Amino acid sequence: MNLASHALSEIEKGQSARLALKKISSKYNITDWKLRSKVHAIILETIRRLNYIDWVINISLKGTSISQLHPYIRSILRLAVYHLKFLSLRSSQIFPVSVRIIAKKLGKKDARFVKAIFQEIERKDLTIYFMRLSESERIGLQLFHPTWFVRYLFRLIGRSEALKLMKTNISPPHQHIRVNTLKIDPDMLQRKLSEEKIIVSTDSDLFDVLNVKKAQRPLVHSSCYKKGFFYIQNKASALVTHILNPQENDFVLDTCAAPGGKTTHIGQFMKNKGLIIALDSSSKRMRELIKTSQRQAIKIIQPLLIDSRSVTFIPEKLFDKVLIDAPCSSTGAFWSRPSRKWTVNKRLIKWLCQIQWSLMEHASGLVRPGGILVYSTCSLTIEENEMIIERFLKLNPDFRLTDATPFIGVHGFRGLNQCQRLFPQINNTDGFFIAKLTRRM
Numbered sequence: 001m002n003l004a005s006h007a008l009s010e011i012e013k014g015q016s017a018r019l020a021l022k023k024i025s026s027k028y029n030i031t032d033w034k035l036r037s038k039v040h041a042i043i044l045e046t047i048r049r050l051n052y053i054d055w056v057i058n059i060s061l062k063g064t065s066i067s068q069l070h071p072y073i074r075s076i077l078r079l080a081v082y083h084l085k086f087l088s089l090r091s092s093q094i095f096p097v098s099v100r101i102i103a104k105k106l107g108k109k110d111a112r113f114v115k116a117i118f119q120e121i122e123r124k125d126l127t128i129y130f131m132r133l134s135e136s137e138r139i140g141l142q143l144f145h146p147t148w149f150v151r152y153l154f155r156l157i158g159r160s161e162a163l164k165l166m167k168t169n170i171s172p173p174h175q176h177i178r179v180n181t182l183k184i185d186p187d188m189l190q191r192k193l194s195e196e197k198i199i200v201s202t203d204s205d206l207f208d209v210l211n212v213k214k215a216q217r218p219l220v221h222s223s224c225y226k227k228g229f230f231y232i233q234n235k236a237s238a239l240v241t242h243i244l245n246p247q248e249n250d251f252v253l254d255t256c257a258a259p260g261g262k263t264t265h266i267g268q269f270m271k272n273k274g275l276i277i278a279l280d281s282s283s284k285r286m287r288e289l290i291k292t293s294q295r296q297a298i299k300i301i302q303p304l305l306i307d308s309r310s311v312t313f314i315p316e317k318l319f320d321k322v323l324i325d326a327p328c329s330s331t332g333a334f335w336s337r338p339s340r341k342w343t344v345n346k347r348l349i350k351w352l353c354q355i356q357w358s359l360m361e362h363a364s365g366l367v368r369p370g371g372i373l374v375y376s377t378c379s380l381t382i383e384e385n386e387m388i389i390e391r392f393l394k395l396n397p398d399f400r401l402t403d404a405t406p407f408i409g410v411h412g413f414r415g416l417n418q419c420q421r422l423f424p425q426i427n428n429t430d431g432f433f434i435a436k437l438t439r440r441m
């Protein structure tokens, strides 16, 4: 409980769950990976249900709200409600421990305050409060999604499909790995992983993707991972490189490259021949890209820490292929990254659209005549996807849409049939959008 609440407080500051746990584990010298995995699962499942948990707590607070509480108290309350409501533990098993932790960390006054909130939580009949809500608010609480997103999804894909999608998002996520075919073939990797008690199966769509069925320990601890035999990558993300289809000796630009999942996959397709210019504006993520490419022994990547909208190249040296894997709302990745549900809103999406548009406008000028431009996001919104492509095609008649093959998802919306969308409830992957454009000769 103590470890989890510290990690939750770190996540509130913007850290990812994995990094928050790493930081707290090294602070308290926790080396037992089983304990770390257990805490990681508790944190993720608490975050997945955060709107419901906060709603329960807010109802029990008088004259204040959860956002105004001390971050540590907030974390302890959230974990206690998660254990009580979703792990079927009795309040007598949870509350006294939580109060003791608060007393030790913050003092008796705060412990008394927390005890009073627990008494309120036990006393409240939630059904009365629940009945006062609108339908989309109720569905949002039952399926742990923000109300604006419930309404958005209903309009986008219809009620029945939206409910299926949100139910998928709250089930345990699928895990895929992408085989580094420069180092090992998929069959051999499958055998080597089974020696490490990691059970995988081949994928019927993509030859270099394996579906993880069972793993007794985190994949990053496996020797196959450390040797660069595979990269942990969602199948939908791996599909992007298949659609870009880079070839040996190509000259490729990856405009939003870090942490390098697609860049290294591109290098793999190119069999380490040719050149990939990998741009990103985040130094932290770029460091990851460098580590990832070293582990996978991809030697043709030239990383550049820069805003890709400020890059210019001479007309004689335009690119054969350009990838824009744009920063986005991640509304398609709520399944694997549940914390994103609570940080995205419509204002942020509007702002992201402006960045996506400017990335597209700039990078398209760097594609050689006859060259390929691929635009992808892990967002479900049409504003970040089809509407960007429609506007681009209207203003850039020298580009035409091309079939985004291999086609394993569903067609793009608004008649953009050559674009491809993937959905968690249909494809068992993150939600993705991929458009492929060719610059006319």
Ligand SMILES: C[S@@+](CC[C@H](N)C(=O)[O-])C[C@H]1O[C@@H](n2cnc3c(N)ncnc32)[C@H](O)[C@@H]1O
Pocket: 237, 255, 256, 257, 258, 259, 260, 261, 262, 263, 279, 280, 281, 282, 285, 306, 307, 308, 309, 325, 326, 327, 328, 355
């Ligand atoms: C979706 S992530 C890319 C993921 C990466 N392609 C992969 O497969 O591992 C988007 C990236 O865009 C970067 N980014 C955002 N704005 C940028 C800009 N103006 N120029 C370059 N990179 C940018 C972010 O730092 C982030 O790493």
